Amino acid sequence: MTSTTTTAATATAVGPEALEALFTGARTPNRWTDEPVTDEQVAAVLELAKYPPTSMNTQPMRLLLVRSPEARERLATMMSGSNGDKTRSAPLSVVVAADRRFDEELPRLFPHYPGARDLFADAGYRERTAVFNTALQLGYLIMAVRAVGLSAGPMTGIDAPAIEREFFPDGEHEVVAVVNVGVADPAGFRPRGPRLSHEEVVRTV
Amino acid sequence: MTSTTTTAATATAVGPEALEALFTGARTPNRWTDEPVTDEQVAAVLELAKYPPTSMNTQPMRLLLVRSPEARERLATMMSGSNGDKTRSAPLSVVVAADRRFDEELPRLFPHYPGARDLFADAGYRERTAVFNTALQLGYLIMAVRAVGLSAGPMTGIDAPAIEREFFPDGEHEVVAVVNVGVADPAGFRPRGPRLSHEEVVRTV
Numbered sequence: 001m002t003s004t005t006t007t008a009a010t011a012t013a014v015g016p017e018a019l020e021a022l023f024t025g026a027r028t029p030n031r032w033t034d035e036p037v038t039d040e041q042v043a044a045v046l047e048l049a050k051y052p053p054t055s056m057n058t059q060p061m062r063l064l065l066v067r068s069p070e071a072r073e074r075l076a077t078m079m080s081g082s083n084g085d086k087t088r089s090a091p092l093s094v095v096v097a098a099d100r101r102f103d104e105e106l107p108r109l110f111p112h113y114p115g116a117r118d119l120f121a122d123a124g125y126r127e128r129t130a131v132f133n134t135a136l137q138l139g140y141l142i143m144a145v146r147a148v149g150l151s152a153g154p155m156t157g158i159d160a161p162a163i164e165r166e167f168f169p170d171g172e173h174e175v176v177a178v179v180n181v182g183v184a185d186p187a188g189f190r191p192r193g194p195r196l197s198h199e200e201v202v203r204t205v
Numbered sequence: 206m207t208s209t210t211t212t213a214a215t216a217t218a219v220g221p222e223a224l225e226a227l228f229t230g231a232r233t234p235n236r237w238t239d240e241p242v243t244d245e246q247v248a249a250v251l252e253l254a255k256y257p258p259t260s261m262n263t264q265p266m267r268l269l270l271v272r273s274p275e276a277r278e279r280l281a282t283m284m285s286g287s288n289g290d291k292t293r294s295a296p297l298s299v300v301v302a303a304d305r306r307f308d309e310e311l312p313r314l315f316p317h318y319p320g321a322r323d324l325f326a327d328a329g330y331r332e333r334t335a336v337f338n339t340a341l342q343l344g345y346l347i348m349a350v351r352a353v354g355l356s357a358g359p360m361t362g363i364d365a366p367a368i369e370r371e372f373f374p375d376g377e378h379e380v381v382a383v384v385n386v387g388v389a390d391p392a393g394f395r396p397r398g399p400r401l402s403h404e405e406v407v408r409t410v
Contacts, residue, residue: 008309013226014352017218018360022227022292023253023349027279038222043403048228055361065409104387109399117396132340132361132381139344142257156260156337167410193262194314195255198248204270 004151029151029180030086032188037048037092037181041148045181056116056150057109059129060102060137061137062169064095074166079178080157088154090180095163096141098134100127127174143180150171155181227351232354235291236393243387246353250386255348259342261321262314265307265335266342269300269372277342279371285362295358295385300368301346302378305332325372332379332396337357339381350386358385 020026042065066075075093076084084128087093094102103120120126138154145152160175169173221392225231238377247270259265271280280298292298308325315321325331343359367381373380 013222014354015220015223018220018223019352020341021218023256023345023352026257028258042407046407048224050406051228051397052231052344053233053359059401059406061406063407065407067409071410105401109401127303135337135340136344139257139341140228140348143345143348147224147228149219154258165300192256196310196314198251198262199256201264201266202247202251202268202270204272205276 011031021149022143024147026151027180027184027186027189027192028153029184030153030190031185032090032151032180032182033090033185035183037150038131041150042092042205044148045141045144045150046106048147049137049141052131052137055129056113056119058102058104058106058135059109060099061134062097062099062139062173063107063141066093066095066167067203070168074162075178078159078162078166079155080159083155083157083178086153086155086180087199092180094179094181095132095167095175096138096177096179097175098130098165099169100130100174102126102130102133129203131174131176132203134174138177138179141179145179150181151184154178157179224323226354227348227352227401231351231356232389232391232397234358234387234393235395237356237385237387237389240296240388242355246355247297249348249353250349250355253352254346257345258344259338260334261311261318261324263307263311263334263338264314264342265304266339266346267302267304267378268346269302269393271298271300273374276372278405280368280383281369283364283371284360285364286303288360288362288383291358291360291385292383295296296387297385299384299386300372300380301339301343301384302369302373303332303335303381305335305377305379307335307338336379336381339379342381343384346384350384355386356389359383360385 066072079087103117103126106116109149142152142154155178158178165174271277281292284292308322311321346359360383363383368380
């Protein structure tokens with residue numbers, strides 16, 4: 001597939017080095033260097049990740065940057081298995097949550113359809129929409145972290161209810177993942193897991 | 206924010222042109238040129254999109270490329286509002302589905318944890334995991350479409366149960382979106398919707 005990828009890349013503004021940094025060469029770290037993640041880097045990530053599309057422009061993803069030593073230790077105790085130690089050793093941990101009341105912003109975010117908010121009167125549908133679009137935005141966020149030259153270590157092995165009680169006491173946020181962010185120490189990379197073949201993933205009608 | 210983004214970009218293999226193509230300058234098209242999407246382009250997209258991470262390497266996203274005129278017309282009747290006409294006019298439409306039986310592949314995809322499949326014995330948890338990770342992979346897919354120089358028009362305004370009955374009769378796939386793919390006609394771009402500010406999205410502890 002290398003030749004195909006190269007052909008596509010050369011036809012666009014996205015060159016082979018960017019494709020490697022974002023897709024084919026990027027890895028999920030298990031060890032980090034001591035280099036800190038600056039507020040300026042976080043702002044650059046947010047500025048990229050905010051643009052790709054969400055359903056009806058809902059943008060339900062909310063982020064909590066866990067920076068203080070006390071909060072970092074509390075968060076680490078709410079992770080499964082080795083994720084606690086990964087979190088302790090990361091320069092920055094970001095809690096990713098879905099805002100179930102994203103609909104309150106729709107009159108501003110989707111102004112050409114005044115009835116948009118009424119579509120989400122059902123709490124179950126509103127929650128599913130919040131979580132689905134937060135997962136979609138998490139995909140953009142991971143790519144944006146990579147695009148600014150950092151690595152992302154997303155984890156869903158977490159005690160989400162405990163994190164919600166501690167950090168989102170309003171009861172309207174559903175924690176879906178924690179993402180460690182920093183400069184990877186390549187010595188901590190494990191062999192990449194197998195990927196499904198194209199034939200297993202796609203069919204044509 | 207321009208200066209921040211530029212600073213970050215120049216520090217990495219991802220230059221400002223790639224950031225514009227993938228994040229800041231990319232748009233969701235409403236009109237398309239007649240240029241077809243080749244099987245080679247689809248393969249290049251899949252080859253990029255398969256690498257970014259999923260929970261426990263589950264990779265539950267499945268894709269149906271709708272190419273025949275008959276299937277395209279049937280699909281178009283299963284879309285909400287103007288999404289039917291958008292689908293009729295697109296060079297290629299891709300149905301994105303979550304495979305609820307992703308767990309059958311875990312012994313191969315996550316071999317170092319033999320008990321992985323047992324974690325998904327509960328059908329409800331299995332379905333939520335399938336949909337969450339499919340949404341995450343949809344984010345990667347949209348970025349991969351853009352990375353090979355095409356545009357993506359994702360739509361969740363669809364009659365998912367009808368599409369499942371027609372195209373996924375095994376009852377084990379949940380359709381979450383349809384993505385039109387092709388070369389955008391910029392004349393069809395609408396003004397971009399507002400984005401939430403950084404302050405509305407992120408806080409720090």
